[in-house]
Amino acid sequence: MAQAIHEVTEANVIVAKGKVTKTLAERISEEGKTVTDLIARMSTDIKASTLASRKYHDEEIKRAFGSKECRDLTVTDASDLVEALRERGKLRWAQAVRTRLIKVCAKGVALGWMEKNVAEITEKVAVKVQRQRLTLDQFNLIFEKAPEIADWLQDAMLLALVSGQDRSTVGLWRRDWIEGHVVVAKRIKTGVQIAIPLKLKMKAIDMSLEDVIERCRSSGIESEYLIHHRKAHGSVVAGSPVRYQSFSQAFADARTLAGIEGDNVPTFHEIRSLSKRLYLDQGGVDTKALLGHSNDATADLYANARGIEPVKVKYDG
Numbered sequence: 592m593a594q595a596i597h598e599v600t601e602a603n604v605i606v607a608k609g610k611v612t613k614t615l616a617e618r619i620s621e622e623g624k625t626v627t628d629l630i631a632r633m634s635t636d637i638k639a640s641t642l643a644s645r646k647y648h649d650e651e652i653k654r655a656f657g658s659k660e661c662r663d664l665t666v667t668d669a670s671d672l673v674e675a676l677r678e679r680g681k682l683r684w685a686q687a688v689r690t691r692l693i694k695v696c697a698k699g700v701a702l703g704w705m706e707k708n709v710a711e712i713t714e715k716v717a718v719k720v721q722r723q724r725l726t727l728d729q730f731n732l733i734f735e736k737a738p739e740i741a742d743w744l745q746d747a748m749l750l751a752l753v754s755g756q757d758r759s760t761v762g763l764w765r766r767d768w769i770e771g772h773v774v775v776a777k778r779i780k781t782g783v784q785i786a787i788p789l790k791l792k793m794k795a796i797d798m799s800l801e802d803v804i805e806r807c808r809s810s811g812i813e814s815e816y817l818i819h820h821r822k823a824h825g826s827v828v829a830g831s832p833v834r835y836q837s838f839s840q841a842f843a844d845a846r847t848l849a850g851i852e853g854d855n856v857p858t859f860h861e862i863r864s865l866s867k868r869l870y871l872d873q874g875g876v877d878t879k880a881l882l883g884h885s886n887d888a889t890a891d892l893y894a895n896a897r898g899i900e901p902v903k904v905k906y907d908g
Contacts, residue, residue, distance in 0.1 A: 624704045626664060627657040630695055632702065640759075640779070648691035651676075651684075661704040664696070669710040677716060686716040725861035727795060727869065729851055736848040741841045743833050746807045747818045748842070748862060753793050753803050755866040755881045756785075758859055762835025764817045766808065774800065783883050788906045791876070795869045875907035 630649050635642060655672040656664065669692055676685035692710040699705035730752065737744035751761045759779040768774050773786040792799040807817040814830035823829045842859035846852075863882065870876040878884075881904045 624661050626659055626661060627653050629661050629699050633698055648688050651688050652692055661699050664709055666709045666712045670713045673713055682716055682718045686718055689716055723855050723857050725857035725865045732849040733845045736845040739848060740845045742821050743818050744841050747838055749803045751862040752866050753798055753800050757863055758835045758838045762818060765815055778883050785883055787904050790908060791906050792908050793869060794873050877905040880904045
């Protein structure tokens, strides 16, 4: 009885101060909610690829303090997790896990399971980009060795270079993306559609996008995809798309054969940067639109068409 009277008195004081409080029943229902419980409440209404990567982030968080009650999670807990990953040299991973933990804690605050976002207070993880840029000379050396690694690698390299698209878009590039005189490339990561003229030509290698597509289609194999397996092996069927994750390893193997080695050697992803730089030197190509980089103008374009209409790449060739 005495405890009940005390709680009522305390509640009256809080109300008098104008503060919003929770009922005793609400507080009881929130007791025992763990970080694992909180993660289970996170939205899954996202792209499958994003959901898959977040699964690994969530596992890292749960290993650290999944069984801990949300209300007991501290800034020190969050900081210790991030620092442990940083000390192991996993800077990008530490950065990704911290970002995910901030979102998880924000959900906890929104649900009333936590008083504050403890992850947001932790120190940001600074990642210095050290990877070398790819030069055209290096591209050509690797290109020469590519057939020794995979029969599809040269096509993938050329398609990435001339189109300026990332590896996931190149890997899932379908033959039916051609609409009249343009290719409507669909960026897998962002969902943005980019209308690229077939006549877009990279003068540095004297090839147009149309040339590259024709080269890809001349493999003699029926396939819906430009970059495809040409021979069946194991569970792989001829004509099936090459997993874009395979691009990086195949490129790295060809790079080694070309004698380009070191700690910070350029990866397949650097073809995208090389593409932009070559087009900038060439002139007459809207590289921001081509690479899907947003600015005020393109952002307005997305808004006007609600993302349905493709971004048109201007080419004065």
